[in-house]
Amino acid sequence: MDKRPRPFTAERRKAEVTGTSIGITNDDLMDAISDLKDNVNKVAGQMAEIAAAPPPPPPPEPDNTDELGTIKQDVSALRAVDPDDDKLVLARGELKTVTEITDKSANEIMNQSDEIHVVIDKIREDLSAGNTDKVESHCATLEEIATNLLMACEFQDLTGQRLNKVSNALLGMEDKIGGLFTALDIAEGTGAGGLSAVTDDDQRPDTDLLHGPQDEGEGISQADIDSLFD
Numbered sequence: 001m002d003k004r005p006r007p008f009t010a011e012r013r014k015a016e017v018t019g020t021s022i023g024i025t026n027d028d029l030m031d032a033i034s035d036l037k038d039n040v041n042k043v044a045g046q047m048a049e050i051a052a053a054p055p056p057p058p059p060p061e062p063d064n065t066d067e068l069g070t071i072k073q074d075v076s077a078l079r080a081v082d083p084d085d086d087k088l089v090l091a092r093g094e095l096k097t098v099t100e101i102t103d104k105s106a107n108e109i110m111n112q113s114d115e116i117h118v119v120i121d122k123i124r125e126d127l128s129a130g131n132t133d134k135v136e137s138h139c140a141t142l143e144e145i146a147t148n149l150l151m152a153c154e155f156q157d158l159t160g161q162r163l164n165k166v167s168n169a170l171l172g173m174e175d176k177i178g179g180l181f182t183a184l185d186i187a188e189g190t191g192a193g194g195l196s197a198v199t200d201d202d203q204r205p206d207t208d209l210l211h212g213p214q215d216e217g218e219g220i221s222q223a224d225i226d227s228l229f230d
Contacts, residue, residue: 071183074176087169094162105155112148119145 080086123138180186 071180074179074183078173078176087173091166091169094166098159098162101155101159105152108152109149112145112152115145116142 078087083089119138119141123135126132126134126138
C-alpha cells in the first residue's frame with residue numbers, strides 16, 4: 001500500500017488558489033477510506049466488548065448487624081423471661097388490686113357515714129324524750145365509727161405503693177421504646193394519643209361520654225354546669 005503523505009485541507013485550498021496539482025490519486029482516496037473503515041471497525045469492536053462485559057458489582061450494603069442486634073435486645077427486654085413475671089402482666093394485676101381496694105374502702109366509708117346519721121337520729125330522739133341515759137352508749141358508737149373510718153382510709157397507703165410500682169414499670173418501658181425510636185430513626189409518632197376509659201370493642205352507645213374525672217383546670221367546670229340551670 002502506498003504510504004505517501006496525504007495533503008491537508010490547507011494544502012488543498014492552496015492548490016485551488018494557485019491552480020497547481022496536489023497529487024491526490026484514486027489510490028490515495030481508497031487508502032483513506034480503508035483507514036477510516038478500519039478505525040470504525042476498531043471502535044465498534046471496543047463498544048461491543050464494553051456492552052458484553054458484566055455490569056460492575058453494586059456497592060456493598062452497610063452492615064447493620066450491630067444496630068439490629070441492639071434493637072432486638074431492646075425489644076426482648078420488654079418481655080420477661082418468665083411470663084408470670086412480665087411487667088405488663090404485673091402492672092395490670094396491681095391496677096386491678098388498686099381498683100378492688102379502692103372500691104372496698106369507698107363502700108366502707110359510705111356505710112360508716114350512714115351509721116353516723118343513724119346514731120345522730122337516735123341521739124336527737126333521746127334528747128327530745130329527755131332520755132340522757134344512752135348518751136354514753138351513742139358516744140361509744142360514734143367513736144367506733146370514727147375508728148372504722150380511719151381504717152378504711154388506710155387504702156391510700158396501700159394503693160400508693162402499688163401505683164408507684166406501675167409508674168416505675170411504665171417509665172422503664174417508656175425509656176426502652178424511646179431507645180427503639182432513636183435506633184429506627186423515627187422522629188414522630190403516628191398513633192392516636194390520650195387515655196380511654198373504655199376498650200376498643202365496647203359497643204355501648206354512650207362510650208363517648210365516659211371520659212372519667214378530669215384534672216384540675218381541665219374539662220367542664222362546675223360553674224359552667226350550674227349555669228345550665230340558671
